[in-house]
Amino acid sequence: MPPLPPRLRRPRARSVALLAALATAGTLAVSTANGSTPDRAAPADAAGPVLPAAWPAEADGFASVNALGQDGTYGGRDGETVTVTTEEELRRYATADEPYTIQVAAAIEYAETGEEIPVASDKTIVGVGTTGEIVGGGFFLGEGTHNVIIRNLTIRDTYDGDWDGKTHDWDAIQMDGAHHVWIDHNHLTRMADGLIDSRKDTTYLTVSWNHLSEHNKAFGIGWTENVTAEITIHHNWLHETGQRNPSADNIARAHLYNNYLLDDPAGDISMSYGNWARGATNMVLENSYFENVRDPYFVDPEGQLVERGNILDNTSGRAETRGDGFDPGDYYDYTLDAAEDVPELLRAGTGPQADIGTSAPAVEDADLVVAPDGSGDFTSVADAVEAVPAGNDAPFTIAVEPGVYRETVLVPRDRPHVRLVGTGDSPDDATIVYNNSAGTERPDGGTYGTSGSATFAVDADDFQATNLTFANDFDEVANADQEGHQAVALRTRADRVVLRDIIADGDQDTLLLDTESKGVQGRVLLVDSTVRGNVDFVFGRATAVIQRTDIEVVTRPDGSSSGYVAAPSTVAEHPGFLIVDSRITGDVSPGSYYLGRPWYAGGDAALHPQVVVRDTELGAAVRSAPWTDMSGFPWTGARFAEYRNTGDGAGQPGPDRPQLTDEEAAHHTPESWLGDWTPAG
Known part of the structure; x- marks a missing residue:
């Protein structure tokens, strides 16, 4: 893909500290109070919006309205559910006359760049957790197409080098005359023309909880002289997008609320403008957050724009209103989140989510069932x-x-x-726990050692665990005199291991990601999960991608704060640990934890330990000099680096904090780390 062009930047007058906090079980805990619209806002102590926890689900906003012979938008609810991993399968079901819920369980790369698969009515196309991607193409909804849901997908990479999008009309989602469409929880990025084009009287459309990024033309609405369309746009994060954010032309009713427009001064793209009510559009704009945006909102002479409760942070230019607008509550119910909560909320909740498009298999669909009350095949x-x-x-x-x-x-x-799947509502509903440690005596003599202390151990390739907790509750205080306090909750010693939506909970040496032997590669994807510990609690010689995961440092058993996150023992010819799009936090003393130290297992100087931490939020717990030596081996001899990290613990680049260049970072991605293995499902 050609690189995006650099854009002129403007200095930022001040910064806003934004902390993305995603609560367990797909629920965001935020305040929904907003004094500007008390009739629509929830009480200050009310729970925030709940991310959908089960599939299927139906649309809100104008897509939920009974009109044009369609009572709301529910997609393929009434049809068969199918899972697809290829373009041929996706096309077959998307174009079928029958209703389908189509679960996309892989990154599907189109054979012809820019192809837009035509979607027929009564379809749901949904990514399975965070695995569903459309690469090099998109979708088209034509005249009269209705009752369509496009949800929880990453749609990316048709960008052809033409920044103005004149060479090819290769959109992520294009709609011409469709109605009752719900576009929800997608990440749309780097396409050749528009990310979303709603054209030619497309109406009863809701666009919600999407992340639109790294693109020139984000979201265009109109291409008509008629003033009939009714559209809801809420809880979308527009991040580093040039124009059409959105621009809405001749829309009878456009309701925009709780959106986050961010023009990042450190990014390559300059946002031209924010929300534009073009032509005769009637727009109501509520409780959105505009950060560093030039011309955040404005209206053409023949249109209307009413705003209330929005926050303008370091904006410039036009913030203009006109007319009386309309009352969205006359058409559907909705609840506003407080504008000040929007950045935090949307950083956490937009884009594909682990708990959308997935559900634990029904008991009758599993090969075996484990239940503690004896109702399954086993109790163990x-x-x-x-x-x-x-x-x-x-x-x-x-x-x-x-x-x-x-x-x-x-x-x-x-x-x-083996696929091990918890059937509860959250990972901590089903917990596998024991309390062995490295120094615990074995019944047959000797001690378990670190590896043998594991509560759960995986030696078999192609293993997957979902929606479970693995814990080791060894009591260090009660066993203070014992040598060997390492206590592993989960150990892998295999290739192609997927750990999704799990909790690994322990203290010292919680998560051992290893390989069968020194010369054999073992690849692991740990995603949308939580890992807790304090000393070397992510360690081993595996090639591991740790993505969208909360890494929580906890205090030592004596209440003190000190420790190390990672201790890789990588062989020189393999990649080590890549921590990406994650958070490293903890309720501990500031500056008390290292990101890692190199483990030359057995004193083997030929090893070349590696950790790369990139695009990750580092909490105040992280030391300003985040790497340290181990057992006489200097950290400077290891492959330790950072790239584009944020947060109070990110610090400044320097000799103590090696940083990747942009060119180097391109080779340190999940795809490059995992090689010819593309995890799915």
Whole structure:
């Protein structure tokens, strides 16, 4: 893909500290109070908007209105649910006459760049968790197409080098005369013309919780002289987009609320303007947040624009209103979030979410069920794993019902393709926990050692765990005199391991990501999860991508604050740990934790430990000099680096904080780290 062109920047007068906090189980805890519109706002102590926890779901806003013979927008609810991983499969179901819920469970790269698959009526196209991507193309909804949901996808990369988008009309989503469409929780980026084009009287459209980024033409609405369309645009993050943010031309009713427009001074793209009510558009703009935006909102002479409750942070130019607008509450119910909460809320909640498009398999669909009350096939997870056929050559699903399973579990090497799925509402509903440590005495003599202390151990390739907690509750205080306090909650020693929406909870040496042997690569994707600990609690020689994950440093058992996040023991020929789009935080003393130290296991100087932390929020717990030596080996001999991190713990680049260049960063991505393996599902 050609690079995006650099744009002229403007100095930023002041900064706003924004902390993205995503609560458990897909629920965002935010204030919804706003004094400017008391009739629409929830009380100050009310819970914030709840991210959808189950599929399918139906639209809100104008897409929910009963009109044109369509009572709301619910997509393929009444049809079959299918899962697709190829363009051919996606096209087959998207163009079919019958209703379908189409779950996209992989990155699907179109054979012809810029192709827009035509979507027929009564369809839901939804990414499975964060795995669904459309690469090099998009979707088209033509005249009369209705009742369509496009949700939870990343749609990216048709950009052809023409910044003005005149060479090709390669949009992410284009609608010409469609109605009752819901575009929700997508990340749309780097396309060749528009990210979203709503054209030619497309109406009863709701666009919600999307992240639009790195593009010139974000969201264009109109291409008509008629003034009939009714559109709701709420909770969208427009980040580094040049124009059409959106521009709305001749829209009968355009309701925009709780959107976040951010022109990042450190980015390459200068936002030309914000919300533009073009032509005869009647726009109501509520409780949005404009940061560093030139001309945040304005209206043409024949249009109307009413604003209330918006925040303008370091903006310039036009902020103009005209007319009386309309009352969106006459058409549908809605609740406003406080404008001051919008940046935090949208950084956390926009784009694809782990708990959309996924659900734990129904008990009857699993190969085996574990339930503590005896209602399943087993009461022990270990017994269920033992029942997997040796040499199994296809996915084998074990459903784990809510409960606490106090046991140790080993998935042996001859049981590949195991899918272990918690059926509860959140990962901590089903917890597998034990309390062995490195110094714990084994029944057959000796001690367990660090690796042997694991509560849950994976030796089999192609293993997946979803929606579960793995914990080690070894009591260091009660065993203060014992040598060997390392206590592993989860250990992997395999290739192609996916850990999604899990919690790994422990103290010292919580998560061991290892390989079968020194010369063998073991790749792990840990995504949308939480890891807790204090000393070397992400360690090992695996090649691991840790993405969109909360890494929580916790105090030592004596209440003190000190420790290390990562201790890689990577071999020289393999990548190590890549921490990306994540958060490293903790309720501990500021500046008390290192990002990592190099573990030359067994004193092997030929190792070349590696950690790259990029595009990640570093809390105040992180030291200003975040790397340190280990066992006589200097950290400077390891491959430690940062790139574009933010937060109170990010600090300044310097000798103590090596930074990747832009060119180097292009080679340190999840895709490059994982090589020829594309995790799905």
